[in-house]
Amino acid sequence: MEKEKIYSAVEEYCRRMGVDRAQWRPRAALIDMDGTLIDSMAAHSLAWKRLSDELGLDARRDEFYLYEGMTGRATIRLLYKRAKGYEPADSECDELYSRKTSYFNEMPKVPAIPGAARMLGLLIERNITRVLVTGSKQLSNLDRLDSDFPWAFPHDKRITATDVSNGKPHPEPYLKGMALAQVTPVESLVIENAPLGVESGRASGAFVMAVTTGPIPGETLANAGADLVFSSMEELADALPLILPD
Numbered sequence: 001m002e003k004e005k006i007y008s009a010v011e012e013y014c015r016r017m018g019v020d021r022a023q024w025r026p027r028a029a030l031i032d033m034d035g036t037l038i039d040s041m042a043a044h045s046l047a048w049k050r051l052s053d054e055l056g057l058d059a060r061r062d063e064f065y066l067y068e069g070m071t072g073r074a075t076i077r078l079l080y081k082r083a084k085g086y087e088p089a090d091s092e093c094d095e096l097y098s099r100k101t102s103y104f105n106e107m108p109k110v111p112a113i114p115g116a117a118r119m120l121g122l123l124i125e126r127n128i129t130r131v132l133v134t135g136s137k138q139l140s141n142l143d144r145l146d147s148d149f150p151w152a153f154p155h156d157k158r159i160t161a162t163d164v165s166n167g168k169p170h171p172e173p174y175l176k177g178m179a180l181a182q183v184t185p186v187e188s189l190v191i192e193n194a195p196l197g198v199e200s201g202r203a204s205g206a207f208v209m210a211v212t213t214g215p216i217p218g219e220t221l222a223n224a225g226a227d228l229v230f231s232s233m234e235e236l237a238d239a240l241p242l243i244l245p246d
Helices: 003-017 041-055 072-084 090-105 116-125 139-148 172-181 195-204 218-223 233-243
Strands: 028-031 129-133 188-192 207-211 228-230
Touching: 003 228, 003 233, 028 172, 041 072, 041 090, 072 090, 090 139, 116 129, 116 233, 129 172, 172 188, 172 195, 188 195, 195 207, 195 218, 207 218, 207 233, 218 228, 228 233
Parallel strands: 028 129, 028 188, 188 207, 207 228
Antiparallel strands: none
């Protein structure tokens, strides 16, 4: 991505937030997991499709990419409300989410997103606090962070579905991430790959960087409110030195 486009996006963000560009210093990066760090969304969509077919919920596989960032309970309630006209109780949602998780775990292990390790390494080099902000509570993927990126996310710097009352696109997940990092919105970067996550980050007041790691086009991410949209995590990592303070 051209330097001019990156600098222009930063300047526009600073104007929008009333911040002096020369004084803008991000201190924390709030980072999504599925589709951003781990290339798991294809497997998630298959697992959700299998569950929805079994339950007669008439869902398309590709729509689950658009629900990424929602909690499992919220996704199940949306499907039930649309297909059956009611929303299941929490206990039923949790049992169904457990079934979906078991379907996911039956599939081959998914790889890390190319460029994710380099992106995290650059954040560490610049002393940027990293906070995981995910709508998932799937332990099989959360445990992957300890094996794939053991140096990146301390356990006290993680916001999951169990920590919020309102999942993405509500700003609560990212605001709670900021609280963990002890930073303000204008000191925060959000790194996302899904429209609902981008909306959440934008509503929180952070500078939002989106990356297209799946079938959702970059235009959709831009329309959701991303300040910058990258074609890959490698491209985002290339741009980080232009965004982060020296």
